[in-house]
Amino acid sequence: MLKEKGxxxxxxxxxxxxAAAQHLITTEMATWAHEIRLDANDxxxxxxxxxxxxxxxxxxxxxxxxxLAQFLFVLPARVARGRGHSG
Numbered sequence: 001m002l003k004e005k006g007x008x009x010x011x012x013x014x015x016x017x018x019a020a021a022q023h024l025i026t027t028e029m030a031t032w033a034h035e036i037r038l039d040a041n042d043x044x045x046x047x048x049x050x051x052x053x054x055x056x057x058x059x060x061x062x063x064x065x066x067x068l069a070q071f072l073f074v075l076p077a078r079v080a081r082g083r084g085h086s087g
Contacts, residue, residue, distance in 0.1 A: 001065075001068055001069060002016070002019050002024075005024055005072060007024075012037055016030050016034060016037065017030065019033075024072065025068070025071060025072070026071075029068065029071060032064055032067075033068070036061055036064045039053070039057060039060070039061070040061070
């Protein structure tokens with residue numbers, strides 16, 4: 001979603017921080033994004049000692065993705081419509 005907003009350079013860590021610095025997301029959303037990113041790192045980097053994700057982990061990731069989509073795309077469109085602008 002950050003790439004869709006033009007943040008394509010660097011790794012995910014940098015893109016999250018850039019999104020917060022550009023006020024695309026709040027500081028709290030950036031903190032949450034980093035938590036989700038770190039949760040996924042164990043499996044991504046094949047850490048054999050890491051526990052496999054469970055249903056709660058999946059719910060947390062889905063809840064974050066939904067909130068991020070709402071924040072980046074749905075809410076701005078609603079505000080634009082409410083202000084009488086197309087979008």
